[in-house]
Amino acid sequence: xxxxxxxxxxxxxxxxxxxxxxxxxxxxxxxxxxxxxxxxxxxxxxxxxxxxxxxxxxxxxxxxxxxxxxxxxxxxxxxxxxxxxxxxxxxxxxxxxxxxxxxxxxxxxxxxxxxxxxxxxxxxxxxxxxxxxxxxxxxxxxxxxxxxxxxxxxxxxxxxxxxxxxxxxxxxxxxxxxxxxxxxxxxxxxxxxxxxxxxxxxxxxxxxxxxxxxxxxxxxxxxxxxxxxxxxxxxxxxxxxxxxxxxxxxxxxxxxxxxxxxxxxxxxxxxxxxxxxxxxxxxxxxxxxxxxxxxxxxxxxxxxxxxx
Amino acid sequence: xxxxxxxxxxxxxxxxxxxxxxxxxxxxxxxxxxxxxxxxxxxxxxxxxxxxxxxxxxxxxxxxxxxxxxxxxxxxxxxxxxxxxxxxxxxxxxxxxxxxxxxxxxxxxxxxxxxxxxxxxxxxxxxxxxxxxxxxxxxxxxxxxxxxxxxxxxxxxxxxxxxxxxxxxxxxxxxxxxxxxxxxxxxxxxxxxxxxxxxxxxxxxxxxxxxxxxxxxxxxxxxxxxxxxxxxxxxxxxxxxxxxxxxxxxxxxxxxxxxxxxxxxxxxxxxxxxxxxxxxxxxxxxxxxxxxxxxxxxxxxxxxxxxx
Numbered sequence: 224x225x226x227x228x229x230x231x232x233x234x235x236x237x238x239x240x241x242x243x244x245x246x247x248x249x250x251x252x253x254x255x256x257x258x259x260x261x262x263x264x265x266x267x268x269x270x271x272x273x274x275x276x277x278x279x280x281x282x283x284x285x286x287x288x289x290x291x292x293x294x295x296x297x298x299x300x301x302x303x304x305x306x307x308x309x310x311x312x313x314x315x316x317x318x319x320x321x322x323x324x325x326x327x328x329x330x331x332x333x334x335x336x337x338x339x340x341x342x343x344x345x346x347x348x349x350x351x352x353x354x355x356x357x358x359x360x361x362x363x364x365x366x367x368x369x370x371x372x373x374x375x376x377x378x379x380x381x382x383x384x385x386x387x388x389x390x391x392x393x394x395x396x397x398x399x400x401x402x403x404x405x406x407x408x409x410x411x412x413x414x415x416x417x418x419x420x421x422x423x424x425x426x427x428x429x430x431x432x433x434x435x436x437x438x439x440x441x442x443x444x445x446x447x448x449x450x451x452x453x454x455x456x457x458x459x460x461x462x463x464x465x466x467x468x469x470x471x472x473x474x475x476x477x478x479x480x481x482x483x484x485x486x487x488x489x490x491x492x493x494x495x496x497x498x499x500x501x502x503x504x505x506x507x508x509x510x511x512x513x514x515x516x517x518x519x520x521x522x523x524x525x526x527x528x529x530x531x
Numbered sequence: 532x533x534x535x536x537x538x539x540x541x542x543x544x545x546x547x548x549x550x551x552x553x554x555x556x557x558x559x560x561x562x563x564x565x566x567x568x569x570x571x572x573x574x575x576x577x578x579x580x581x582x583x584x585x586x587x588x589x590x591x592x593x594x595x596x597x598x599x600x601x602x603x604x605x606x607x608x609x610x611x612x613x614x615x616x617x618x619x620x621x622x623x624x625x626x627x628x629x630x631x632x633x634x635x636x637x638x639x640x641x642x643x644x645x646x647x648x649x650x651x652x653x654x655x656x657x658x659x660x661x662x663x664x665x666x667x668x669x670x671x672x673x674x675x676x677x678x679x680x681x682x683x684x685x686x687x688x689x690x691x692x693x694x695x696x697x698x699x700x701x702x703x704x705x706x707x708x709x710x711x712x713x714x715x716x717x718x719x720x721x722x723x724x725x726x727x728x729x730x731x732x733x734x735x736x737x738x739x740x741x742x743x744x745x746x747x748x749x750x751x752x753x754x755x756x757x758x759x760x761x762x763x764x765x766x767x768x769x770x771x772x773x774x775x776x777x778x779x780x781x782x783x784x785x786x787x788x789x790x791x792x793x794x795x796x797x798x799x800x801x802x803x804x805x806x807x808x809x810x811x812x813x814x815x816x817x818x819x820x821x822x823x824x825x826x827x828x829x830x831x832x833x834x835x836x837x838x839x
Binding site: 224227258259260275319412466469484485486487488491492493494497500501502504505506507508510514515516518519520523524527 | 532567627773793794795796817824
């Protein structure tokens, strides 16, 4: 695949595995669309299907999976921990290869139009796809969930959708479609049960409070393990990478007399992020992707294929 | 490619680029054989062509490139820094994927037989392909070079070839064929011009003198830069990896009051070596190859391909 878009739809279903399987099938029925993984959360009654596809197929797969969600999920029967607006609740597009944020914004807008026209579900655009500045933040768009939106959408202009008439779909609600950059979810675990300490370190390292750019961080408890975590999103690993985040947290932890137990990546991590971390720690003066044997083999395969 | 063998023939030609290009063409004429790179050394009057292929094609390409070397290189006209026995001097096979050392030994023996039968060049087997324990070490097989072998081969039984009659090819000499594991050539540069110090650190870290297993190391001068290097071969990176070597050298350097300037990989490095180094430095508790986005995409492509 020369051009790859990732799509990470979130659904308001986390208890019925059959529904999730059907959603996966809807995606994979599209030529070129590939499901990389699913995450199902019964407590939150929510699931996530991660897929990749070339740009146009990503839109097709997004519309089909939203249709399947509307067929199988009745929001009136849904109650879970997580605030949600729709059967397919959030639909972010992520540029992976050969595409940029701008390209994905066009895809998001096209998907949004089709979701309204073909499924009768009103659509809101958020993050980089937002048409109004006050809609950039997902939490603001979703405030009060489906039940509050259903009351307000017909009367409050501030709640009118970006695409579609001002009424929710009776069972599928509304869908929030957006574009965000590839992010890495990365947690560092600390040898303490003191949540305030994790929060303090999170504040010290995150962009919002004067720490590293492109870094979001929160403190969390891992009750089952009796320890705490600095839970981070790296929103631009080319600038702020795993090793930057790790070193910043380690430094703060050391300053506060706490030991680092380890770290974990949640979900997927791009190869380049690991390579650059290795190159940094090893102080490799000559790192480049074509130092890597497998890359060199792939390039040779491609070169020979083009000659013939 | 499901099964991949790497082959790293060394040739006694390092000044005429046209010869090297012709050698590359001889390899790539074989369907499935891919040249990953070449290294040409005018001082040593020597070159290396690195290629990969499925097992049978690796043997075919090895024989063809040895034939091309015999056609183009006249050893009687060759004088260089490096001791050598043949136009194609050394021919190591390296298991990369889906093959083991034993498989490659069979390939090496088959290549050796064909080199004698088709080209009239006597062959010696070394390292894991050796038929005699005293021939495991390449330096012992090559002692005295072409000129000395030419004198001794007919009369000294200790110098009789493993395949072929006891006479050198008049212009192509003899070829030493073997099997070795994938190795990583890795250097750490030190902020000093003191060669004795680099040698001391090399002795401290290498297996031979009680250091890390699967690690060879020597001290070298980089005269042009006015510094020294600990130059290493990692002969089993799954056990002794880049970060082990780096940390061992760094520790010794610190003990001796010398700063580490940086490091470099010479040639190619397998992806897994970098990934594991990153996972080690980041203290990643959940590293596995399918955490990596590109691997997950490749697996999904494969899975979908098999379904259809």
